[in-house]
Amino acid sequence: MNNLRFDAVETVLSRQKIDIPAPKGKPSSFYGQNVFGIKKMKDYLPKYAYEKLLNAVEGADVIDRELAEHISQAIKSWAIANGATHYTHWFQPLTGSTAEKHDAFFEPDSDGVAIEKFTADALIQQEPDASSFPNGGIRNTFEARGYTGWDPTSPAFLFETAAGKTLCIPTVFLSYTGEALDYKAPLLKSISALDKAATDVCQYFSKSITRVSASLGIEQEYFLVDLSLFNARPDLLLTGRTLFGHMSAKGQQLDDHYFGSIPERVMAFMVDLENEALKLGIPLKTRHNEVAPSQFECAPMYEEMNLAIDHNQLLLNIMEQVALRHKFKVLIHEKPYADINGSGKHNNWSLITNTGVNLLSPGKTPKTNLMFLAFFVNTIKAVYEHSELMRASIASASNDHRLGANEAPPAIISIFVGGQLSDVLDQVETPRIAKIVKAESMLWHGIPKIPELNLDNTDRNRTSPFAFTGNKFEFRAVGSSSNCASSMTVLNAIVADQLIKFKIEVDKLIAKGTKKDLALLNVIRKYIKQSKAIRFEGNGYSKEWEIEAEKRGLSNIKTTPKALDIYTDEISIKLFESLGILNRRESIARHEILLESYYKKIQIEARVIGEIVNSMLAPASITYLNELVENVKGLKDIGLPKESYSSQLNLVERISSLINNILEDTEAMRQERKKANNIEDIRERAIAYDEKVKVYFDQIRYHINKLEQIVDDSKWPVPKLRELLFVK
């Protein structure tokens, strides 16, 4: 056993569960211990500074120089008292991961004596090199400057590794010329646009509503694979997914993994992860086995959206770190293995007022029901009007593999509202009611009082990309590896835009003398009619739905390069511009960045396939083929009749032709790659990678998988799927 594959399997079999000592006390006693949150601010800041900071976070005050000095000193004292040696601005560039550059607090002064220093300047602003991050042409190497700027609405935290502790300050990331080069800046702007638009609409119902915040609960699905097996698969190592591999005879068909008992080593990882997350104030609450073998999920409580997204990004960081302690690798790719479930990052979105009302929770009285209906129907209308933007917001090379199969929604954006609310919408829409409603006193005649809905009052539809689940919408199409700021910025923006339009229409009716509730109802009714096409309760995987969706005028864009087109459509550019979320230059740059990331990912996968086929799989198969040839020759030499070794001969022929296929296809793919690389226009290049290069992937995979099933198992050089999925 001298190949990497068997060494890896042996290593896994000898692994012991690793118990990391849990922090002392109950989870509630160490929750948030590594975060400079409200309570610690109160302890470390003078009273007036503390109050001013709270006001600033609420948007009612600004952080001036003096306040920033106070805060930087408070954060420094706390961080150093807790063992931090370095600090960093922590930001989310358009790479999809987080970025950090550490500076020591330590600084020698002019007398040669060292002190620990952290100024307001260091807190507020830093200058990373913007040209080395994706920037869509906004920054050149010779004009590289960019800025990170402190986000006081997301608390600083200590990131702990075996090597020490670093103070992390969540920041936005901008170019020197002011354009956003990250996910957070547009997200914050979209949150504030939505706050303004939703608060304005709330005034129809309650004057005490002065703020509406978007809340988000993020379910994170992932796979775990043993570190040794992972390292023995160059495709997993370099692309995060398996590019070939015959599906294990037993996969997920017995449904025996979902919610099953959690394997011991995995449980030790989960407990460790939860403790680390809780220390960082991430309210992780749920853990379970997902549907596919070796697939799992964790989910925190919902939080204010900006914080929820920071926490999800941070969670991905600590998952990676904690997994290594347990000799696992976390796979957050949307489809690490073909033919079994992929991983999503379901985004549970809602709107909460400063008075504590969930605007997407149907109420008990007609008045609160009307408020619910207004927000519910406007969200549906927004998604109907901008379904292509929603599709674009979840588009990536990796999510393309997931959409449309194995419990992941298809690429057609539709909304599932459940039977009960469908009935309510139908009844509100009925023209009969419109005729009856003449006066406010008769307003509710014929319209049911929406019953108080329990969470399980709507069914679940795993094929729906955007499903109402009782008191929130669940954007299920979002992929597990994405920074969901991308989809949430779009959702916030389109709903904000829709609410603004709604208010204009309602105000117009009121100005003409229509009573307020009736005006609201009339516009709601109109929207229900207009947006009907987006509502779909059936099976999103069926051929009938594709046909029906086309009839309804819904788009069905299956791959990323074309799905992204909508970002540069005038309507989208103006939408983001008018809400102050992205200017034209930023929209265009983002489009380019996404296209670039798309084709580069396919390019890397194509190269990895080439390398593995040429240097690992073809040679291993040829070695076995030669043995077979020797065998056949020997049998012939000793004078056996041909019929007695015809199967071996067949095998020789099959293996030889499969080897020939994979070598030929790999070479043809290389030629297509060369052609694609010469295409100047980035959109055309991305399309060429999709349509000319990627098409070879499945073909090559198919032939490799055939080979894998007939080549001598002891010669197959890389771990098989049954080992990746089941050897623990």
Ligand SMILES: NC(=O)CC[C@H](N)C(=O)O
């Ligand atoms: N149980 C589930 O909800 C499965 C969801 C599925 N893994 C997805 O890709 O979204």
